[in-house]
Amino acid sequence: MAEGRDPLRYFRLEARELVDQISSGVLDLDQRPGPEPVARLLRIAHTLKGAARVVKQKDIADRAHAFEEILVPHRTDTSGLAAEQMRELLRLNDEIEAQVTVLEQPPALEAAPGPAPPEAPAEAPGEPPPGLPPEAGVAPRAASADLDDLLDAIGVANARMAPLRSGCETIEALRRRAENLADQLRVGRAAPALATRATAERLAGELGSAGRHFTDAVDQIERELDDVRAKAEGLRLVPAGNIFTALRRGVRDAADAEGKRVRFESYGGDVRMGAHLLGPVSGAFLHVVRNAVVHGIEPEAERLAARKPAEGTIAVEVERHGRFAVFRCADDGRGFDLEALRSTAEARGLVKRGSGPADAREMLDLVLHGGISTSPQVTEVAGRGIGMDAVREVAAQLHGQVTVRSSPGAGATVELTIPLALLSMTGLSVEAGGTVATVPLDSVRGCLRLSPEEAATAAGTGRLVYEGVAAPFLPLTEILHTGGTVTDSPGPGAAVMVNGDNGMVAIGVDRLTGTSALVARPLPDLAPASAVIGSVAVDADGNPRLVLDPEGLVAEVLRGHLAGARPGSGPTATPLPILVVDDSLTTRMLERSILESAGYEVDLAASGEQALEMAGTRGYGLILSDIDMPGIDGFTLVERTRADPALAAVPAILVSSRGSAADRDRGRAAGASAYVVKGEFDQEELLGHIRRLVVRS
Numbered sequence: 001m002a003e004g005r006d007p008l009r010y011f012r013l014e015a016r017e018l019v020d021q022i023s024s025g026v027l028d029l030d031q032r033p034g035p036e037p038v039a040r041l042l043r044i045a046h047t048l049k050g051a052a053r054v055v056k057q058k059d060i061a062d063r064a065h066a067f068e069e070i071l072v073p074h075r076t077d078t079s080g081l082a083a084e085q086m087r088e089l090l091r092l093n094d095e096i097e098a099q100v101t102v103l104e105q106p107p108a109l110e111a112a113p114g115p116a117p118p119e120a121p122a123e124a125p126g127e128p129p130p131g132l133p134p135e136a137g138v139a140p141r142a143a144s145a146d147l148d149d150l151l152d153a154i155g156v157a158n159a160r161m162a163p164l165r166s167g168c169e170t171i172e173a174l175r176r177r178a179e180n181l182a183d184q185l186r187v188g189r190a191a192p193a194l195a196t197r198a199t200a201e202r203l204a205g206e207l208g209s210a211g212r213h214f215t216d217a218v219d220q221i222e223r224e225l226d227d228v229r230a231k232a233e234g235l236r237l238v239p240a241g242n243i244f245t246a247l248r249r250g251v252r253d254a255a256d257a258e259g260k261r262v263r264f265e266s267y268g269g270d271v272r273m274g275a276h277l278l279g280p281v282s283g284a285f286l287h288v289v290r291n292a293v294v295h296g297i298e299p300e301a302e303r304l305a306a307r308k309p310a311e312g313t314i315a316v317e318v319e320r321h322g323r324f325a326v327f328r329c330a331d332d333g334r335g336f337d338l339e340a341l342r343s344t345a346e347a348r349g350l351v352k353r354g355s356g357p358a359d360a361r362e363m364l365d366l367v368l369h370g371g372i373s374t375s376p377q378v379t380e381v382a383g384r385g386i387g388m389d390a391v392r393e394v395a396a397q398l399h400g401q402v403t404v405r406s407s408p409g410a411g412a413t414v415e416l417t418i419p420l421a422l423l424s425m426t427g428l429s430v431e432a433g434g435t436v437a438t439v440p441l442d443s444v445r446g447c448l449r450l451s452p453e454e455a456a457t458a459a460g461t462g463r464l465v466y467e468g469v470a471a472p473f474l475p476l477t478e479i480l481h482t483g484g485t486v487t488d489s490p491g492p493g494a495a496v497m498v499n500g501d502n503g504m505v506a507i508g509v510d511r512l513t514g515t516s517a518l519v520a521r522p523l524p525d526l527a528p529a530s531a532v533i534g535s536v537a538v539d540a541d542g543n544p545r546l547v548l549d550p551e552g553l554v555a556e557v558l559r560g561h562l563a564g565a566r567p568g569s570g571p572t573a574t575p576l577p578i579l580v581v582d583d584s585l586t587t588r589m590l591e592r593s594i595l596e597s598a599g600y601e602v603d604l605a606a607s608g609e610q611a612l613e614m615a616g617t618r619g620y621g622l623i624l625s626d627i628d629m630p631g632i633d634g635f636t637l638v639e640r641t642r643a644d645p646a647l648a649a650v651p652a653i654l655v656s657s658r659g660s661a662a663d664r665d666r667g668r669a670a671g672a673s674a675y676v677v678k679g680e681f682d683q684e685e686l687l688g689h690i691r692r693l694v695v696r697s
Contacts, residue, residue, distance in 0.1 A: 008103055011055045015100045018048040020245065023097070026089050027248045031263055033080025042071050048096070060099050067092045083256070090249075168218060171211040178204035237424045237519070240318040240325070241269020243282040250286045251314055254293035261311040262297055268318035272424040273325055277398060281327055281416065284394040288329045288414050289314055291388070296333030296412055306409065308332065322534050322549050323522055325420050330413040336364065336406040364404045391416060423520040423535060427547065430496060430509040432476035436545060438537060441515055443550035445497040445504060455492045455508065461695055463649040464506040466497050468642045468671035470651045474557045475508035479532055500554030507553060520547040532556050558692060575694045576621030577601040581611040581637065583629045591624060591655070598687055600694070608632025612640060620650055621695040627656035627663075635670045642671035651693040655686075
């Protein structure tokens with residue numbers, strides 16, 4: 001598009017950015033009044049006003065000027081603006097945004113000869129211009145055609161790399177021929193032959209040097225193009241935080257209408273996903289946050305009587321779990337009124353009258369079906385009972401699911417989980433048994449280089465000590481190739497420590513090949529795959545590369561340990577004996593009874609000193625120890641076993657009457673793999689920890 005035909009080309013981009021900054025800045029000022037946010041808003045409004053006047057957009061310039069006039073008296077004011085002034089700022093911002101949205105409509109007939117057509121007439125405020133997707137008001141307007149061109153150009157550049165690679169091979173062939181020539185000339189002793197031989201040797205050396213430089217350059221270009229390609233694909237994805245400003249505005253407007261004080265908090269805005277997902281989610285969660293204000297957050301007097309802060313809090317968080325995105329809205333209000341929900345459900349015939357007290361799960365499930373509202377009257381923000389219905393419909397539309405949790409007097413949480421068609425991430429590339437795979441870098445806690453002896457010990461015990469913790473260990477070759485180990489693999493030369501919801505495990509790999517940005521796609525529906533494979537990425541040559549699922553990796557390693565044998569270790573693996581350490585005879589006998597009933601062999605020690613002596617003479621699969629003992633206490637006992645190379649791989653569980661967070665943290669710091677409080681003692685919980693941790697022969 002020629003600049004002369006489109007004088008607003010750059011103004012559109014700048015104005016959109018400035019309007020978004022103003023929207024966020026006004027809401028910041030509403031929650032955190034002071035000179036600094038006022039000064040920032042004045043700078044932005046002044047910039048917008050100047051830019052609008054340059055391109056003769058008088059209406060926008062006039063509204064920006066009116067915006068400034070409201071703020072100027074408050075440059076040094078720390079008390080904040082009056083409610084009416086805040087409403088006027090928001091009104092002016094809405095009008096400016098509506099006019100900028102109208103300008104974002106592509107000019108019609110721009111290629112036709114003759115004078116430029118007049119500006120398009122304004123449309124109804126709040127409506128996106130024709131030709132823009134519904135989510136255009138939420139996500140940045142990515143130029144898909146430009147992205148396609150960029151990706152095509154990178155593809156062409158990659159294709160042009162083939163002749164360069166062929167050139168590398170040609171240089172290498174010439175080098176070998178020069179060496180052969182030199183070898184043949186070595187048999188001659190005449191001066192010409194010697195000179196020719198020297199020339200051939202010099203030629204071979206120069207060709208070898210040139211070939212190495214050529215190959216290194218091509219490899220570097222390929223890596224850079226691969227990284228650029230992944231980042232270009234990532235431009236199709238937008239940050240989830242783009243919906244936060246609209247949700248924050250929704251909370252502010254609802255709180256203003258209800259006469260409540262509510263703070264909005266947001267987390268996880270850097271999670272990136274397709275723009276087509278954010279539009280529906282934004283609309284659905286707008287209902288959720290409004291409902292939280294109207295039904296959840298109590299009036300100020302009621303909150304103070306309940307010993308809560310006068311100002312309520314609504315927090316929206318976005319997380320990526322594997323190939324899923326989780327949108328969560330939590331408030332600190334009263335929670336769902338289950339009895340009021342039951343009354344409404346009975347009135348609509350959804351629940352039989354007199355059927356007993358309200359069941360929380362049943363009532364919350366009914367909320368998701370929509371049409372149930374406890375609001376006594378219909379207002380602009382509540383009363384129609386369509387809020388949760390909208391969330392349920394979005395979940396169905398995006399093939400996701402929605403869950404609702406409520407705690408009386410403490411608040412409610414609404415979660416929407418949706419699958420992601422594209423995942424933008426940084427991955428750690430690893431190689432195992434000839435297979436190259438990628439582990440999402442945000443799930444990697446660390447990496448270790450393994451000597452052959454360390455790799456053999458880890459494979460034999462199924463454990464690898466990292467930062468004082470004996471983590472379950474399994475080579476990636478055994479995970480990806482069920483039914484046996486790949487025999488031509490040199491064995492793990494490194495271990496990747498992977499974090500999951502159920503703990504940390506160690507994955508053995510042949511080598512690490514580096515990190516890179518990538519965009520992963522889900523596997524086709526008809527493609528069978530192990531649970532450890534989460535998605536697939538395409539490299540610069542168009543070859544698929546497996547992207548491993550951290551939760552699947554953790555589950556697969558733990559599954560082998562819970563079953564009593566790792567894949568390929570045979571069915572005869574038996575648990576090593578357990579050493580119970582406690583100065584109380586009653587506790588020792590009780591724990592021995594529980595463990596022997598579960599099929600474990602048990603030895604007993606009455607002190608930490610006795611336990612260390614016994615552990616030095618016999619191999620144990622786990623140490624179960626009290627904390628408060630004369631002499632060496634449980635913390636010290638665990639620390640000493642972690643420091644002893646012969647005992648470092650033996651996991652330990654602390655069982656104590658101490659239940660404070662500080663004691664639990666100290667137990668983890670000492671190297672304990674689990675912590676059980678005697679006052680909350682649960683036999684099944686204890687056995688679950690033991691089945692997960694015990695080392696087998």
